[in-house]
Amino acid sequence: MEFTIWISFVGAALILAFTPGPSVLLATANSMNYGVKKTVGTILGDLSANLCQIVLASAGLASIVIASGELFQLIKWLGVAYLIYMGVQKIIHRPKNQKMKSTVRTRTFFSMYSEGFLMSAANPKAIVFFAALFPLFIDPALPFVPQVAILAVTFLSIDGLSLLIYSRFAERLKSYLENNEKVYLQNKIVGALLIFSGLMLSLVRRSNN
Template sequence: MDIRVKKTLGLIVLTRLPLTQIQAGNNQNPVAVISAGVAIKGYRSESFSLQSPRTNNIKPMSGRNVIPLFYGGLLTKPFWPCRERDSMINDYMIYVTIAITITAIPGPAVVLTIKNSMRYGYKIAILNILGNFMAMVILATLSAVGLGAIILASSSLFSALKVLGCIYLVYLGIKVWRTPHTDKNIQPQSKRRQTRALLSVFKEGFGVGISNPKAIAFFTALFPQFIDPARSFIPQFLILILTIEGISFLVLSSYALLSAVASPYLSQKKPMTFFNKLTGAAFIAFGLALIYED
C-alpha cells in the first residue's frame, strides 16, 4: 500500500480510519498531521485534523484512533501517554507535598489529638482522629459539589460559620483548662457510661474539624488545581480526598503515638495541670484567630 505522509514540524501520525470519515474519497488511508505543541484528545487538546495525501481537504477528527507516532520519519513508541503519565505523577506528588505540609502544621486537630492521647492513651485518641476524618470528608465533599463556593460567596454566611467555630473552640478550651488531673483514663463503672465517654472523644474530634470553615476555603481552592475537567470527576475526587485524609490520619496518629510515649513523664499533678491549661489556652487562641484573621 502506497501511503505518503506529510511532515509538520517533524511530527507525523498515521491513522486507521474508515474512508467515509474524510471529505475527499480515495483508496488510501488518510494521514493525520499534528503540529508541534498540539497533542491528542484525552491528553492535552481537543482535536486534530485529518488530511488526505492527495487533497488539501481537512476535517477535524478525534484522536481515539491514533496509532504509532513518527518523528522525523523514524518509527518510535508513542510518547504522549508517557508525557501525560509523567505530568499526572508530578501533579500528584505536588498534591501529596501540600497535604503533608498542611496536616503536619500544629492546629486544633493536632492539639486535641495530643491532649486526648496523653490523657486517655493512644487507642482512645484514634477515636478523636476518626471524628476529625469524618468532618474533613464532609467539608471536602461540600467543596467538591459546589456548596463550598456558595458559602464563600456569602460573606455573612461564612462569617456566621466562623463565629460558631470560634464559640466551639473557646468552649472546648475552657473545658480543657478546667479539666482535673485525676481523669487520666476512661474507666467508668458501667458500659453505658463508657460508651458515652468514648463517643464524647469522637465528637470532640468531629467538632474541631467541622467547626473550621477555613477548611472549606482550602478545599475549594485546592481541588480545582488537580482535577482535570476532561476526565471523570468521581475517581479523581476519591483519589484526592483519600490521599489527604490518609496522610492526615498518619500524621495525627504519629502525634498521638509520640504523646502516649511522653505521657508517663507528664503524669504527675503539676506537669499535667500545666499541660491542661496550656492546651486550653491554645484552643481559645485558635477560636479567637478564626474571628480576627482575614
C-alpha cells in the first residue's frame, strides 16, 4: 500500500472516528459513572464489534445484506430497539452517590464489554459502511488481505484513541457533576441522544429500494 493512500485513509478515519456517535455517547457516559479504567471494557467491546463488521464486510456479507430486504430490516430494527432501550435506561436511572460506588464494584468487565459490543454491533449500516469505505483505498493490483489488514488496524487504532480521549475528557468533568441532579440531567441528555440515534437509524432504507 502506498504511503500517500494510507495517509488519505488516516485523514478520513480521523474525521469519522472523532465525529460523536452512539459509541462515543456510551463511552463518555460510562466514564463519568465508572471511570476510564472501567470504560476500557466498553471501548474494547466497540472495537471488537467493528473488527467483526470489517471481516464480514470484506467477506462480501455487505452485498447479501443489501440484497436481502428481510435480513437488512431484521438487523436494522434490532439495532433500533437496542439503541432506544439504552436511551430509556439512561433517562430513567437516577444516580445516588452511595449506590454509584457499589455499582462501580459490581459492574464487571464482561458487562461493560458486552454493552460496548452490542452498541456498535446494533448498527447494520456499519457493514455496508466498511464495505464502501475500504475499497476506495485498496489497490486491486496488490494483494487484498494485507491491505485490508492495514486499513483495519489503522481504523481500529484511531477509533480506540478517539474513544479514550472522549472518555478521559468526560472523567475530568466528573468532578463538576458530583451533584446528583446534574448527573441525572446528563444521563437524560445522553439517553435522549441515544433514542434520537435509534430513530434516525429507523429511517435508513436500502439503496436498491
